[in-house]
Amino acid sequence: MVDLCFLGTLGNIPLPNRHLAALMVAYNGRKILVDCGEGTQVAIRKGGLGFKNIDCICITHVHGDHIIGLPGLLSTMGNSDRREKVKIIGPEGLKKVVDGLNVINPYLPYELEVIEVKTEEIVLSDEIIISSLELEHSTNCVGYSFYFKRRRKFDREKAEGNNVPKILWSKLQKNEEEIEYEGNTYTKEMVLGDERRGIKLSYITDTRPIEEIPEFIKDSDLFICEGNYGDDNDLDKALKNKHMTFRESATLAKLGECMELKITHFSPSLPNPEDFIHNAKEVFENSSIAYDGELKSISYRE
Secondary structure (H helix, E strand, O other): OEEEEEEEOEOOOOEOOEOEOEEEEEEOOEEEEEOOOOOHHHHHHHOOOOOOOEEEEEOOOOOHHHHOOHHHHHHHHHHOOOOOOEEEEEOOOHHHHHHHHHHOOOOOOOOEEEEEOOOEEEEOOOOEEEEEEEOOOOOOOEEEEEEEEEOOOEOHHHHHHOOOOHHHHHHHHHOOOEEEEOOEEEEHHHOEOOOEEEEEEEEEOOOOOOOOHHHHOOOOOEEEEEOOEOOHHHHHHHHHHOOOEHHHHHHHHHHOOOOOEEEEOEOOOOOOHHHHHHHHHOOOOOEEEOOOOEEEEEOOOO
């Protein structure tokens, strides 16, 4: 199961009831933060989520509403006894921004690893694969898809058929890739069943709906997408500012054969996004508005 908290759902400038863009993703006790707008620390505290276990921060682009909360967050993580390395992933230009943070944070008690990406794949751990896609905005911008692997089941019949000693079953199932025992080599492939489908989460914001997106988000269990404009009549603004309308977001969800769409990153001129959700539902029924502080869990399909 993957747990989410929508920390901030607004673009451009914060409002009293909405923080700027940020999403917390939790899986097996570790956390990934996607974007870090102003107010992210406050939102994390409101949600009772903690700072220490944030292993990776994925930045979509370096506009202020997506990154201005980063210096304070990194400092607070250090004050929370964080000592393990933190990865910060983002588009070209991110290293320059992070280097500039040294003026504010000249010393952190942990290492920062900055990874600039375009369209590529990063293996974050044995359990998590992060893919990135270059988007179309007024600056370098990337979208993300996160694939959370599911543990394979222990196959007793397979283990017995491969003559694997019972004393090794648990170790091979949980941790060890291979074990030397009494002159023989035993691998986890000798005791595990077939691969099982994991969970796919996709996050796209600050872009026009380019043709590569549907394939990138294909078959997502949850597709989180910007909807800067709810009214179809604001399409001209979306074109000019390189954002999307609710209807365009829903069209991507439909083309990508996603299970569910959450719309986020609203213009400050859109005080009640729910008033326009019908424009998305006409295209993709399983669409809804994201709210600050909203918690959501994604379960395996089977």
